[in-house]
Amino acid sequence: MKYKRHVYDRISNEFLLFTLATLFFLKIIIYSLVKSEVISFSLGGGSDAYYYDAYAQRSINIALNIWPVILRYLNDVNLYSRDFVSYIFLLLNMLVIPITVAKLAGIKISVNQKYYFYIVLICLLYPTLYFFTFDIYRDVFMVLCFLIGCVVVKAALTTKSSLIFISLFIVSIIIGWFLAALRPYLGVAFIGALFLWSIRFTKRKIVFLSILYLLILFIANYIGVLEPLTEYRSGFEESEGGSTLGLSFSNPILFIPNFILSFLGQMLGLYVTNPLALVLLLIETAPFFFMLIYVIKNIKWADKFVRFLIIFFVLYASVWLIGNDNLGTAVRLRMYNYFAIYISFFYILKLKNLSLKRLQVVSS
Incomplete structure (x- = not known):
C-alpha cells in the first residue's frame, strides 16, 4: 500500500511539475504577444499606467499615491524604463510572489512537493495579477509589499522573544504605513489587523x-x-x-x-x-x-x-x-x-x- 501511494504521489508531482512548466512557458508567450501588441485585452476599471509614466517623466506633477513618486525617483537616477519595470513585474508574478506565498503558508518543497506545487500553480493561474504585469500598474508591487508585510507579521507573532516581537511589530506598522501611501484603506486594514489578531475564533x-x-x-x-x-x-x-x-x-x-x-x-x-x-x-x-x-x-x-x-x-x-x-x-x-x-x-x-x-x- 505504501509503495502504491509513493508511486501515485510521484506521478502526481511529475504531472504538476509538467503543468507548471507548461503554464510558465505559455505566460511568457502571451506576455511577449501583448508587449508586441499582437494581442490586447482589458479587465476594465480604467488604465492608470499612462498617468504613472507621465508623472515619472515629469509631464505632470500631481501624485495620487506614492507609486508614481517612486517611479519618478527611479527616472531621476536613470533607472526607470517602462518596459523594464514591466519585466520586473513579470518576474515577481512568476517566481517571487508564488515562493513568498508558499513561505507564508509554511510549505517547503523539500517536505511536501505536492502542496508546494499547488500553491505555485494557484499563483500562476491567477489571471488578474498576471494582467497587471503588462505595464507599470502599481498592483503587482502592492501585492509584493503586502506579502512582505505578512512575512514580517508572521515572524513577529511566532517569535518567543519580546524584544524581537516589539522590533518586528514596529517594522510591521511602518510597512502598513507604506501600504497606506499606496492605497489608504489597504494600509489601514493591515495596521488594524495588527492590533486585533488576539481575537480567537470558533x-x-x-x-x-x-x-x-x-x-x-x-x-x-x-x-x-x-x-x-x-x-x-x-x-x-x-x-x-x-x-x-x-x-x-x-x-x-x-x-x-x-x-x-x-x-x-x-x-x-x-x-x-x-x-x-x-x-x-x-x-x-x-x-x-x-x-x-x-x-x-x-x-x-x-x-x-x-x-x-x-x-x-x-x-x-x-x-x-x-x-x-x-x-x-x-x-x-x-x-x-x-x-x-x-x-x-x-x-x-x-x-x-x-x-x-x-x-x-x-x-x-
Whole structure:
C-alpha cells in the first residue's frame, strides 16, 4: 500500500511539475504577444499606467499615491524604463510572489512537493495579477509589499522573544504605513489587523461575530460614519462606464442586503456580465470559495498569524465592498483578500497534517 501511494504521489508531482512548466512557458508567450501588441485585452476599471509614466517623466506633477513618486525617483537616477519595470513585474508574478506565498503558508518543497506545487500553480493561474504585469500598474508591487508585510507579521507573532516581537511589530506598522501611501484603506486594514489578531475564533463565535459585524456596519452607516464611502460609490453611477452593480447604500434599511449582494457580486464574482467574467469566476473565484469554506470549517486551527489574515480580510473587504461599484475595479481590489485566504488555507492544511502525523506516531 505504501509503495502504491509513493508511486501515485510521484506521478502526481511529475504531472504538476509538467503543468507548471507548461503554464510558465505559455505566460511568457502571451506576455511577449501583448508587449508586441499582437494581442490586447482589458479587465476594465480604467488604465492608470499612462498617468504613472507621465508623472515619472515629469509631464505632470500631481501624485495620487506614492507609486508614481517612486517611479519618478527611479527616472531621476536613470533607472526607470517602462518596459523594464514591466519585466520586473513579470518576474515577481512568476517566481517571487508564488515562493513568498508558499513561505507564508509554511510549505517547503523539500517536505511536501505536492502542496508546494499547488500553491505555485494557484499563483500562476491567477489571471488578474498576471494582467497587471503588462505595464507599470502599481498592483503587482502592492501585492509584493503586502506579502512582505505578512512575512514580517508572521515572524513577529511566532517569535518567543519580546524584544524581537516589539522590533518586528514596529517594522510591521511602518510597512502598513507604506501600504497606506499606496492605497489608504489597504494600509489601514493591515495596521488594524495588527492590533486585533488576539481575537480567537470558533465556529460558534464566528456566527456571533458575523452578526455583530453586520450590526456595527449598519449602525455606522445609519449615523453617517460610512458616508464618504457611500458617496464615493455613488460616483460610479455618474462615470462614463456607469455602475456595474447598481447597488445603492442611500437607504439605511437596505444596507445589509445590499452589502451581502456586493459581497456576492464583487468578492465572489457572481455578477457575470461577459465571457471574461465567467473565466475569472471559474479560475479565480472557485478555488478561493473552496478555500474560504475550508478555512471557516477549520477555524479552530487558526493561530495568531491566521487570525491576523482573517481580520485583515474582514477590515479590508468592509471598505472596498461598500466604496466600490465597478466589477473591473473589484477584481484588482480583491486580490489581497484572495491571497489572505490562499495562505490561510495551506497554513491550516499543513497544521492539520502535522497533527495527524503526530497522532499516527503516538498510536504506533
